[in-house]
Amino acid sequence: LMERDADTEKVDNAGFNAFLIALDEACRDEKYAARKLAAIYEKLSPDSISIQVDGKLVKLDNHLMEFLMLSLMMVMFYTRLGQKVPMDNAIESGDFVEVLAKFPNRLVPDRRKKRPYISSILSKNEVDGQDRYNRKLFLRVKRGNYIINPKLSVRVEGEWRKIYDLLSPEMVAYRFIHEPRFNRERVMHQINTSLQLFRDEISRLTK
DNA sequence: GTAGAAGCGTCGCCTGGGTG
DNA sequence: CACCCAGGCGACGCTTCTAC
Numbered sequence: 450l451m452e453r454d455a456d457t458e459k460v461d462n463a464g465f466n467a468f469l470i471a472l473d474e475a476c477r478d479e480k481y482a483a484r485k486l487a488a489i490y491e492k493l494s495p496d497s498i499s500i501q502v503d504g505k506l507v508k509l510d511n512h513l514m515e516f517l518m519l520s521l522m523m524v525m526f527y528t529r530l531g532q533k534v535p536m537d538n539a540i541e542s543g544d545f546v547e548v549l550a551k552f553p554n555r556l557v558p559d560r561r562k563k564r565p566y567i568s569s570i571l572s573k574n575e576v577d578g579q580d581r582y583n584r585k586l587f588l589r590v591k592r593g594n595y596i597i598n599p600k601l602s603v604r605v606e607g608e609w610r611k612i613y614d615l616l617s618p619e620m621v622a623y624r625f626i627h628e629p630r631f632n633r634e635r636v637m638h639q640i641n642t643s644l645q646l647f648r649d650e651i652s653r654l655t656k
Numbered sequence: 657g658t659a660g661a662a663g664c665g666t667c668g669c670c671t672g673g674g675t676g
Numbered sequence: 677c678a679c680c681c682a683g684g685c686g687a688c689g690c691t692t693c694t695a696c
Contacts, residue, residue: 542658543657564657565657565658568657569658569659572658572659572660573659575659578659579661592658592659
């Protein structure tokens with residue numbers, strides 16, 4: 450497709466461009482992460498992500514850990530986050546550790562796979578953090594638990610989009626909800642209730 | 657195990673002096 | 677005056693450390 454000049458910046462219904470789709474696949478399939486991701490990553494990874502927070506324009510170059518972690522946060526929105534919301538949890542450093550462990554070292558060096566490092570990036574870029582280079586990418590919902598800052602906008606296909614307008618809160622957890630083990634009605638009801646609370650909270654925080 | 661400050665090392669930019 | 681280069685300096689990414 451790339452040889453035929455496919456536009457790699459186009460996004461699907463989930464808000465994913467080709468690069469994020471590849472990351473998503475890598476998060477769910479170890480073999481893909483180990484064998485295929487590196488080559489595809491180099492081809493599809495954009496030079497940077499442009500974001501806007503509090504009226505400030507920030508460019509995240511692709512060599513930054515923040516670039517990778519924001520991308521992974523987007524990817525984990527539908528899968529890992531979806532599973533954690535019903536338990537009142539969000540994305541934790543451990544999620545990054547698990548996912549990154551499968552990534553080849555030449556893509557992500559060992560130092561970037563360690564828990565304390567990941568944790569320090571999350572905390573450094575927390576909305577209310579005081580660090581000099583805080584890019585306000587994440588919102589801490591409770592100790593060690595983060596989501597993407599709802600006030601953040603991303604430049605996609607040439608337009609500024611609020612992050613939770615790009616990602617679809619309606620589709621949170623859509624993947625695992627359709628697994629057979631969740632088909633019992635009472636469980637589904639509980640899960641759907643907490644997912645709805647989460648969506649309401651997101652829409653409140655976005656304003 | 658997390659939060660976040662402090663420390664450390666690298667890199668690129670700026671500047672001033674030397675050279676032709 | 678143009679050019680080069682070394683040294684200084686600040687910005688920044690990453691690591692380390694301490695308190696919790």
